Amino acid sequence: MSRIQTLEKEIIKHKALYYQGRPDISDSDYDKLEEELRKLDPKNSTLLIVGTTTSASDKIKHDKKMLSLEKTYVVEDLVSWKGNEDILSTMKLDGISCSIIFEDGHLTMAKTRGDGTFGENITKKVMWVSNVPKLITSKNKIEIRGELFCDEKSFFDLAQEMTSIGLEKPTSQRNIVAGLMGRKDNLELCRYIKFMAFDYLSDERLETEDQKFKILSKLGFLIPEVEIHTSKESIQDVILKAREFMSEGDYQIDGLVFTFNKMFLHEELGETSHHPRYKMAFKFQGESKNTILKEIIWSVSRNGILTPVGDVEPVELSGAMISRVTLHNYGMVAANNLKAGDVIEIIRSGEVIPKFLSVVTPSNNKLEIPECCPSCHSKVEIVDIRLFCKNENCPGKNKEIILNFIQKIGIDDLSGKRLEELINAKLVKTIPDLYRLEAADLMKIDKVKDKLSNKLIESIQKTKNVDLITFLAALGISGGAFNKCEKIVRAGFDNITKIKHLSIEQLMKVESFADKSATDFLSSLREKKDMIDELVELGFEFTVEETRETAVTGKKICITGALSEKRPVIEDMIRAGGGIVVSSVSKNTDILVTNETDPTSSKFKKALELKIKIITEAELLKLLA
Numbered sequence: 278m279s280r281i282q283t284l285e286k287e288i289i290k291h292k293a294l295y296y297q298g299r300p301d302i303s304d305s306d307y308d309k310l311e312e313e314l315r316k317l318d319p320k321n322s323t324l325l326i327v328g329t330t331t332s333a334s335d336k337i338k339h340d341k342k343m344l345s346l347e348k349t350y351v352v353e354d355l356v357s358w359k360g361n362e363d364i365l366s367t368m369k370l371d372g373i374s375c376s377i378i379f380e381d382g383h384l385t386m387a388k389t390r391g392d393g394t395f396g397e398n399i400t401k402k403v404m405w406v407s408n409v410p411k412l413i414t415s416k417n418k419i420e421i422r423g424e425l426f427c428d429e430k431s432f433f434d435l436a437q438e439m440t441s442i443g444l445e446k447p448t449s450q451r452n453i454v455a456g457l458m459g460r461k462d463n464l465e466l467c468r469y470i471k472f473m474a475f476d477y478l479s480d481e482r483l484e485t486e487d488q489k490f491k492i493l494s495k496l497g498f499l500i501p502e503v504e505i506h507t508s509k510e511s512i513q514d515v516i517l518k519a520r521e522f523m524s525e526g527d528y529q530i531d532g533l534v535f536t537f538n539k540m541f542l543h544e545e546l547g548e549t550s551h552h553p554r555y556k557m558a559f560k561f562q563g564e565s566k567n568t569i570l571k572e573i574i575w576s577v578s579r580n581g582i583l584t585p586v587g588d589v590e591p592v593e594l595s596g597a598m599i600s601r602v603t604l605h606n607y608g609m610v611a612a613n614n615l616k617a618g619d620v621i622e623i624i625r626s627g628e629v630i631p632k633f634l635s636v637v638t639p640s641n642n643k644l645e646i647p648e649c650c651p652s653c654h655s656k657v658e659i660v661d662i663r664l665f666c667k668n669e670n671c672p673g674k675n676k677e678i679i680l681n682f683i684q685k686i687g688i689d690d691l692s693g694k695r696l697e698e699l700i701n702a703k704l705v706k707t708i709p710d711l712y713r714l715e716a717a718d719l720m721k722i723d724k725v726k727d728k729l730s731n732k733l734i735e736s737i738q739k740t741k742n743v744d745l746i747t748f749l750a751a752l753g754i755s756g757g758a759f760n761k762c763e764k765i766v767r768a769g770f771d772n773i774t775k776i777k778h779l780s781i782e783q784l785m786k787v788e789s790f791a792d793k794s795a796t797d798f799l800s801s802l803r804e805k806k807d808m809i810d811e812l813v814e815l816g817f818e819f820t821v822e823e824t825r826e827t828a829v830t831g832k833k834i835c836i837t838g839a840l841s842e843k844r845p846v847i848e849d850m851i852r853a854g855g856g857i858v859v860s861s862v863s864k865n866t867d868i869l870v871t872n873e874t875d876p877t878s879s880k881f882k883k884a885l886e887l888k889i890k891i892i893t894e895a896e897l898l899k900l901l902a
């Protein structure tokens with residue numbers, strides 16, 4: 278058999294397994310097979326197959342074909358595809374696609390995508406999906422398309438229920454959805470599945486894509502957050518947001534889907550046999566590998582959540598050696614019965630922290646869930662899928678709060694280890710305590726000599742003159758990352774008094790704050806008011822940098838190696854020039870700043886590999902001038 282024939286066979290086999298929820302290989306390994314075939318035979322018809330043929334006896338023909346999506350990993354591709362048209366973005370859920378038909382207001386049929394032409398009848402199962410309305414107000418025949426998916430909390434509950442009734446534990450949030458849709462019994466388990474709608478097909482003539490989402494929402498369907506983009510900057514913003522969601526969100530996404538907003542363009546552009554030309558998926562390239570989980574380490578975070586990190590046998594993933602992966606939360610550990618010795622699949626996508634994906638081979642060890650906080654030993658509380666230390670004075674939690682502040686405000690000489698010594702010596706309990714420290718205090722702790730303590734005090738005191746956005750971002754307000762605080766300050770809330778008196782109405786008018794995010798932000802800010810007053814009393818003064826239009830405006834810039842000034846100083850200069858500081862190099866990075874001449878750092882090597890512009894500090898200063 279030729280290599281081409283072998284690849285064709287392999288691809289078809291793996292597709293069939295994957296769409297039944299029983300993949301044999303990782304997505305990145307599967308993608309490599311497609312890539313290889315594309316190189317050998319770009320027009321091979323196997324590459325045009327949508328999904329997999331269904332072997333089910335109950336096959337239903339789709340009125341309109343259900344296609345796959347064209348994908349890219351590069352922002353520039355999206356921007357050139359967009360041209361001057363407005364495009365709309367939604368998160369790309371990683372579940373299985375589903376079409377639901379309503380006639381005379383009643384749900385009459387639900388089917389999978391199948392091979393795009395014929396789908397499998399899953400009506401009985403979808404009847405169990407509680408967030409799918411079974412009766413709607415529209416009397417016409419309409420078709421709703423969307424994704425069936427399983428969120429973290431439901432996965433946790435589902436895994437428990439499946440074990441309790443003697444079924445095999447589900448392997449992953451994605452696979453279990455396909456698995457349940459293929460089951461002949463226990464249909465009630467489908468009540469743990471949710472549906473998110475993203476397409477509306479009817480005889481109605483609509484002008485724009487976003488009208489569809491308004492209709493879907495009115496009919497009672499859960500819809501993804503929709504944003505319309507007119508510029509490259511806003512596309513980059515939403516990609517950044519999706520990236521955050523990938524590591525922190527409670528359901529799985531594998532990118533974003535972009536669609537031309539004007540419906541007449543859909544007709545004009547049409548479809549290939551594989552995908553519509555008016556849609557484009559932006560995916561985060563991820564590589565996954567198997568490794569051994571050596572130990573689960575729990576630590577308490579600044580919001581009191583006990584987070585599990587997996588210490589794994591080092592493996593190389595997308596050019597970096599990985600020895601630690603996030604195991605997300607208690608729910609994930611419990612639902613997957615994670616324990617030392619398990620062989621697990623881990624993934625690293627773009628700049629996202631490497632994370633656990635699924636268990637490949639379980640070990641014989643026992644699942645161990647901590648009963649006490651690793652820092653203060655008080656009893657932990659279980660809230661849904663998270664373990665909490667609710668002790669207000671938990672030293673571990675306080676250390677994380679203060680350490681976050683130290684790093685964000687830029688007290689470079691104060692390491693986590695030294696902070697721990699200060700906390701243990703009862704010299705520091707809160708952030709303001711840092712600013713009350715005197716040289717004599719510092720000399721009480723081990724190895725801190727006269728000269729060093731003066732230098733440390735100087736570094737701390739220097740940060741009292743701070744850019745307002747940096748200060749706010751350092752406070753650790755919930756939902757108050759740098760880019761969010763920047764939006765608030767740039768919206769005219771440019772002094773601390775205005776910030777302290779922010780109202781919910783005002784905040785909701787600021788870009789990217791909605792009802793819930795605004796409420797969360799304000800209640801968290803309120804808790805920190807006394808501390809802000811204390812810091813002001815200790816002599817804090819805030820500045821607001823004017824941003825200027827420069828040659829780096831809108832550019833994503835990464836720094837590596839030592840520069841003549843401290844990192845935060847250079848970073849502030851970049852931000853003041855309208856640039857965006859990023860922490861690692863990816864395809865989306867525009868510039869790497871370094872004074873290295875030889876590629877020693879991994880960022881340097883990666884930038885060379887991706888042909889990203891590399892400039893020196895001196896050249897950066899010229900661009901900022």
Ligand SMILES: NC(=O)c1ccc[n+]([C@@H]2O[C@H](COP(=O)([O-])OP(=O)(O)OC[C@H]3O[C@@H](n4cnc5c(N)ncnc54)[C@H](O)[C@@H]3O)[C@@H](O)[C@H]2O)c1
Pocket residue numbers: 291292295300301302303304305307308327328344345346367368369370371372373374375390423424475501534558
């Ligand atoms: N591991 C394996 O063995 C294996 C085998 C086959 C395929 N795969 C993986 O499957 C993927 C390819 O599958 P595909 O062809 O179904 O394409 P896809 O899943 O990448 O994209 C198409 C689907 O995205 C879904 N979608 C989710 N959110 C959406 C939104 N907001 N708007 C529009 N659509 C949305 C739709 O259901 C649509 O059918 C690849 O990632 C590949 O690695 C893996």
Ligand SMILES: [Zn+2]
Pocket residue numbers: 577650651652653654655666667668671672673674
């Ligand atoms: Zn604690």
